[in-house]
Amino acid sequence: MTVHKVTDWIVHAHLADRYRVGRVLIAGDAAHRQPPAVGLGLNTGIQDAHNLAWKLAAVLGGGAPDSLIDTYEAERRPVGRENVDWAVSAAGHHQVVIDAIGAGHDIPAGRRGQRLEAYFDPSPLGDTVRARALEIFHTHRGGCQSLDMEVGFGYEEGALVPDGTERPARVPMRNVHRPTSRPGHRLPHAWITRDGRRQSTLDLTGTTGFALITGPEGTPWCEAAALVAEKFSVPLVTARIGAAGTGAEYADVDGGWEAVRQITDAGAILVRPDHHVAWRSTDAGEDPEQILAEVFAAFLDR
Missing domain, CATH: 3.50.50 (FAD/NAD(P)-binding domain)
Structure with a gap:
């Protein structure tokens, strides 16, 4: 050579x-x-x-x-x-x-x-x-x-x-990732289904829209979210995720979401378009509409 x-x-x-x-x-x-x-x-x-x-x-x-x-x-x-x-x-x-x-x-x-x-x-x-x-x-x-x-x-x-x-x-060598729904972190991935179609929790957010993810008892959050999204002119989808038989729109097919969501069945997680959590409530709120209005006003600086 x-x-x-x-x-x-x-x-x-x-x-x-x-x-x-x-x-x-x-x-x-x-x-x-x-x-x-x-x-x-x-x-x-x-x-x-x-x-x-x-x-x-x-x-x-x-x-x-x-x-x-x-x-x-x-x-x-x-x-x-x-x-x-x-x-x-x-x-x-x-x-x-x-x-x-x-x-x-x-x-x-x-x-x-x-x-x-x-x-x-x-x-x-x-x-x-x-x-x-x-x-x-x-x-x-x-x-x-x-x-x-x-x-x-x-x-x-x-x-x-x-x-x-x-x-x-965090693990010192960073070779183990522990998902968390803590605000500021990336939304944990879990497989969910709706009408027989499998998708990831990460698929719930759009390119410019927000997503409010709740447990099966999160209807008050979802109803309030629709009103707040209209008030702030913000694109927002809602999704209730729960085990089969709970009445939620999305089924937690293998328990993967329940293992990482870190909220109760009545809690809620607000996700930004870039898949990062903007806010979460681990349980139900006394006035969901007021809470969400204050949340959007805070992180959008409105």
């Missing part, structure tokens, strides 16, 4: 100080740039657009003031910071994995052959070398299986109404 040219690649990590200045908004690589480890770059950019699109539509359509767009930076920049840092950490850990078999560039060239031979040595000592390396390989799940980094992020402030609950604890 003849090497004709060698080039260097330098790991870069950048995060913009601002995501908005006046009428200029940035997203994707313009807002955050990171090494390709974990594959968070493109995912984070798509999430930026998903977050911003419905807010622009609401403002341009007259449904919300310009201040709603300010929540874009408030929500997305902390996620950008976390994802950039995670990708840099994962990229650095790649070297640890390579070193485990003796091929790392930090290992003197004269010793690499010896280290590789030790790794493939069929002796009992070779078994030990491979066992040590295997434990290091398992730590790489933080770079290749970090599902909680991809869908477990949540917004602590912005176009949402917090309910006072603490953010759920």
Whole structure:
């Protein structure tokens, strides 16, 4: 083999100080740039657009003031910071994995052959070398299986109404995702059916519309939602989800929704067009119409 040219690649990590200045908004690589480890770059950019699109539509359509767009930076920049840092950490850990078999560039060239031979040595000592390396390989799940980094992020402030609950604890390696309906987090996925058609709870929200999801006893919330949506000129669908025989429009076919909804049969969850929870009530409300009116006024800044 003849090497004709060698080039260097330098790991870069950048995060913009601002995501908005006046009428200029940035997203994707313009807002955050990171090494390709974990594959968070493109995912984070798509999430930026998903977050911003419905807010622009609401403002341009007259449904919300310009201040709603300010929540874009408030929500997305902390996620950008976390994802950039995670990708840099994962990229650095790649070297640890390579070193485990003796091929790392930090290992003197004269010793690499010896280290590789030790790794493939069929002796009992070779078994030990491979066992040590295997434990290091398992730590790489933080770079290749970090599902909680991809869908477990949540917004602590912005176009949402917090309910006072603490953010759920996260697995340090981020390879386990625990769904939650806490405001600011992505609506948990669960399979539901209606008239024999199976769909995801995530299918209930539209590209610009909101969804109010309740338990089988959530009719008061649904009736109030129709009135409030008309008052605020906001597209909104309602969906009561429950076990078969409860009278709900959507059936919780395998109990998956009940396991992640974190509300009672009389509770309600308001979901934004980007699938993030804007507000929730774990149980029935004394005045659902007044409560929902205050909720929409709060996170739409109306």
